[in-house]
Amino acid sequence: MRRIFSTLVLATLAVILVLSCAIVVQETEYAIILTFGNPRRIVSKAGLAWKLPPPFETVVRIDKRLRILDPTPAEYLTLDKKNVLADAFAAWEVADPLQFLVSVVDRNRAEAQLEDILRAEVGAELGSHDLAALLSIEPGRVQVDSIMRTITERTRVKARDGYGINVRAVRLKRLNFPEENRQAVFRRMEAERERIARQYRSEGEEEAEKVRAQADLEQARILADADRLSQEIRGEADAEATRIYGEAYSRDPEFYEFLKTLEAYESIIDQDATIVLPSNSRLLRLLREPK
Amino acid sequence: MRVSWWQRLELAVPRRWAILRDRLARRATPRNLLAAVALLVLVDWCATGIRAVREDEQAVVLQFGRVVRVAPAGLLFHLPWPIERTVVFKTREVRTMPVGFKLVDAVRGMPPDPKEVEWVTGDTNIINMTMTVKYAVNDPVAYLVRVGPVDADFLVRRATESVLTTLVATMPVDDLLTSGKVLIQEETRLQAQALLNELEAGLRLVAVNIGSVDPPATVIEAFNDVATAKLEKARMINQADGYQRDLIPRARAMAERKVREAESYSATTVEGARGRAAQYLDLLAEARKARRITETRLYLEALERILPRARLIVAEERKGNAIRIVE
Numbered sequence: 381m382r383r384i385f386s387t388l389v390l391a392t393l394a395v396i397l398v399l400s401c402a403i404v405v406q407e408t409e410y411a412i413i414l415t416f417g418n419p420r421r422i423v424s425k426a427g428l429a430w431k432l433p434p435p436f437e438t439v440v441r442i443d444k445r446l447r448i449l450d451p452t453p454a455e456y457l458t459l460d461k462k463n464v465l466a467d468a469f470a471a472w473e474v475a476d477p478l479q480f481l482v483s484v485v486d487r488n489r490a491e492a493q494l495e496d497i498l499r500a501e502v503g504a505e506l507g508s509h510d511l512a513a514l515l516s517i518e519p520g521r522v523q524v525d526s527i528m529r530t531i532t533e534r535t536r537v538k539a540r541d542g543y544g545i546n547v548r549a550v551r552l553k554r555l556n557f558p559e560e561n562r563q564a565v566f567r568r569m570e571a572e573r574e575r576i577a578r579q580y581r582s583e584g585e586e587e588a589e590k591v592r593a594q595a596d597l598e599q600a601r602i603l604a605d606a607d608r609l610s611q612e613i614r615g616e617a618d619a620e621a622t623r624i625y626g627e628a629y630s631r632d633p634e635f636y637e638f639l640k641t642l643e644a645y646e647s648i649i650d651q652d653a654t655i656v657l658p659s660n661s662r663l664l665r666l667l668r669e670p671k
Numbered sequence: 672m673r674v675s676w677w678q679r680l681e682l683a684v685p686r687r688w689a690i691l692r693d694r695l696a697r698r699a700t701p702r703n704l705l706a707a708v709a710l711l712v713l714v715d716w717c718a719t720g721i722r723a724v725r726e727d728e729q730a731v732v733l734q735f736g737r738v739v740r741v742a743p744a745g746l747l748f749h750l751p752w753p754i755e756r757t758v759v760f761k762t763r764e765v766r767t768m769p770v771g772f773k774l775v776d777a778v779r780g781m782p783p784d785p786k787e788v789e790w791v792t793g794d795t796n797i798i799n800m801t802m803t804v805k806y807a808v809n810d811p812v813a814y815l816v817r818v819g820p821v822d823a824d825f826l827v828r829r830a831t832e833s834v835l836t837t838l839v840a841t842m843p844v845d846d847l848l849t850s851g852k853v854l855i856q857e858e859t860r861l862q863a864q865a866l867l868n869e870l871e872a873g874l875r876l877v878a879v880n881i882g883s884v885d886p887p888a889t890v891i892e893a894f895n896d897v898a899t900a901k902l903e904k905a906r907m908i909n910q911a912d913g914y915q916r917d918l919i920p921r922a923r924a925m926a927e928r929k930v931r932e933a934e935s936y937s938a939t940t941v942e943g944a945r946g947r948a949a950q951y952l953d954l955l956a957e958a959r960k961a962r963r964i965t966e967t968r969l970y971l972e973a974l975e976r977i978l979p980r981a982r983l984i985v986a987e988e989r990k991g992n993a994i995r996i997v998e
Contacts, residue, residue, distance in 0.1 A: 404753075406736035407816045426737035446817050446870055448825050453786070469829050471870055517793035517843045524837045548870055551833035555791050555840060562797065566889050569796050569844075573893035577900035584904030588911035595915035599922035606926030610933030617937030621944035628948035632955055638966060639951070642973040653981040663974065664985060 400433040410442045410477035422477050442477045446548065447487060451495045455558050456503050462511040463561050467554040468502050468528075470494060470535065472547045479544030490543060497538050498550065501531045514555060524552055720751040727763040729811050732756075738812050760811040765877050768824055770831050771801035772882075789887065790836065796844035801882040802856075804831050804863075806874050813873025826872055827863075831879060834862040844886075848894075852881050 403423070405411045411423040413431045420437070423429045424444075431437040453467035472494060474480045484490040505527055506514070513523045532550040539545040557565055629636040649655065657664060723746055724730045730742040734755045742749075742757070749755040771790075772783035782788075788799045806827050808814045818826060838858055842851055860879040867874050886894040958965040 404735045407733070407738055408819065426733075426735075428735040445819050446822065446826070446872065448822060448829055450825075450829065469833070471826070471829075511795075515791055515793055515795055515840045517841065519841075522793070522837075522841045524840060549866065551829070551866070552836055553829055553832045554786075554836055556786070556789055556797070557791070565795060565797055566887065569886070569890045570893045572796075573890065573897050577893075577897045580897065580900035580904045584900075584907035587904075588907040591908065591911035592914050595911075595918045598915075599918050602919070602922040602926045603929075606929040610929045613930070613933035613937045614940075617933075617940040620937075621940045624941070624944040624948045628951050631952070632959075635955055635958055635966075636951070639954070639969065642969060645973060645977055649977045649981050651980055654984060655978070655981050656984040656986050659985050 397433060401430055403429050403431060403439050405429055405441075408443060408445050410444050410474065412440045412442065412477055412481055414438050414440060419478055419481060424477070440481060442474055442480060443487065444474050444477070446471055446473050447491070449491050449494050449498065450553070451498065453554065453556070454499060454502075456506040458506055458511045458514070459508055460510045460512075463558050464506065464511065464514065465554075465556045465558050466502060466506060466552060467556075468498060468531070468550055469553045470498055470532075470547055470550045472539065472545050474544060475540055475546035476544030483543045484545075490545060493543055494535075494539055494545060494547070497535050497542075498531075501534045501538075502550075505531050505534075514552075528552055716751050718751075720749045720755065722747050722757060724759065727761055728759050729762050730757045730759045731811050731815055733758065738816070741811060758811075758815060760808050760814070762808055762811065765805050765807050766824070768804045768806065768827050768831075769801070770804055770828055770835070771799075785887075790839045792839055792844040792847060793841045794843045797887055798839075798844055798847055798884060799887055800835075800839075800847070800884045802831075802835070802859075803880050803882060804828070805877040805880070807877055808873060809875035810873035813871050815873075817870070818872050818874070823872070823874060826867070826870070827874060827876070830863045830866045830870075831859060831876075834859050834866065838862070847884055848886070852884060856881055 403411055403413075405423050405426050405428075407426040411429065412419050413421050413423065413429075415432075415437050416435070417438070419440075431439065448469055448471055450469040453465050456464055456466050458464060474490075480490065484493055509523065509527060512518075512521055513527065516522050528549075528551055532547060535550055536547040539547050556562065722730070724742055724744050726744045728744060730747055731738055732740050732742060732747075732749050732755055734750065735753075739755070747757065749757060769777065771788045773787070776783055783799075783801065788801060789797050790800050791797055804827055806823075808823075814823070835855070838855055839847065842855075847855070856879050860876050863879070864876045867876065885891065954965075
């Protein structure tokens, strides 16, 4: 019985010893093994690893997953002295766990440092571009991608050298204007819309007037054409009539003259006319000298 | 005596039980008991290495924290805890993430924060835009190793926002309010996916849906007025068109009338001339037969018509120029 007991005690002690020597390293972390508090080696591969039991060797774990640093938006001045409210974020991860541990210890402090770098780089880069490089409808004018790449590159270098951090990407999450500029933008938008509305209305008038004038013109053309045509027709008719008369009358001009004179008498002499006939006129001859 | 089968059973079970109990009692030495307990513990321990993976799941098997394999749906056997453990992902589960607003606000019916909902367009206008992003875990290992469940939402949201900011910054406000929406959805999804791939997040964007695009409340009236003005323009042009459609046929009708009138004049004049010429020629023909007679007849007929109308004065020539007037 006593032998069993001592065996059990020994076994337990052995298990405890083994457990204190074994460390399980997750895929999501680096393990740094410290000898009396001094970093000795890094286990970057996940799985089972061995170390001396404490207090000889202890372990510190550092998360190696991607982290998003999302600081509050800040005001920046562009090259053409425009205020913008830029909101950039950085995706980062621990690249050198040892340096990371030594310089910033944990993620919160790391983010504070990274935020400073980020703000400085964003400020410097935005300050060397016009606003049109951020906002423009001209094709090829906007260079946000290349600006962010430059910022990423510079931030990466500083963060890696200083804190063992690898900055994977810095992107512009949001762009806006500080409050007073924002109000100015709203006012400008309003003015712009008013202008566009006015333009639509006067364009409407313009086009309507064009259509109407065109219609009037067409009307005048149609009527003038018709007038010309009818004059032509009338003229031809008159000519034809003249020709017919001429042809007929020229057969015997004397007789025509005689007839026409009679007709002329008929139309000249009306009720108000007074005819003075000499009594020896041909008409009255029979009155005086009956045969 | 016939014994039914249950009576036999009633007799047999206690007997069997007694036999079993006796045997167990004989073998129940402390050593055997310990062995039994150990066996039980062992079986139980091994059972921690068995689990069912459902149809819509994938299980990542970790050996001392290291990813060793990804198991598909079905019964999964792995080494018992703590040597191996599994993390299960629902790979078909699509999660939804709001961009430009907070779900909490939307549920409460509160307007979104200007800071979240406002975007600046390429022509320096501000618009309010909301969208939802649907995503799923695509690569469980990458997701587990690189992101973790806490940061995934955040990452997806930031990635989408950054792409959208860049895209909107190149577009005029009118495009965004009209046709640009659909274009932006697909483009945002593609570019945000590219960023997630670059970060090896193991996430797949299923869809980016633009919820609403509106001008900000302070300027919405001005925008609506533009829409009204557009309609007015169309109305004005329509009216003018109506005027034209009314005027031209009328003019054509009038023109037609003029020409027809001229034609009828022409007919009247020419035919009249022909008639009169014919009449004249008839008369002439008649006159030629007896010229003097005809002329006298015509003369007298004319006088018959004329003289009754007019006052006739007959002047008699006398010596001394006295004139006697006969009426």
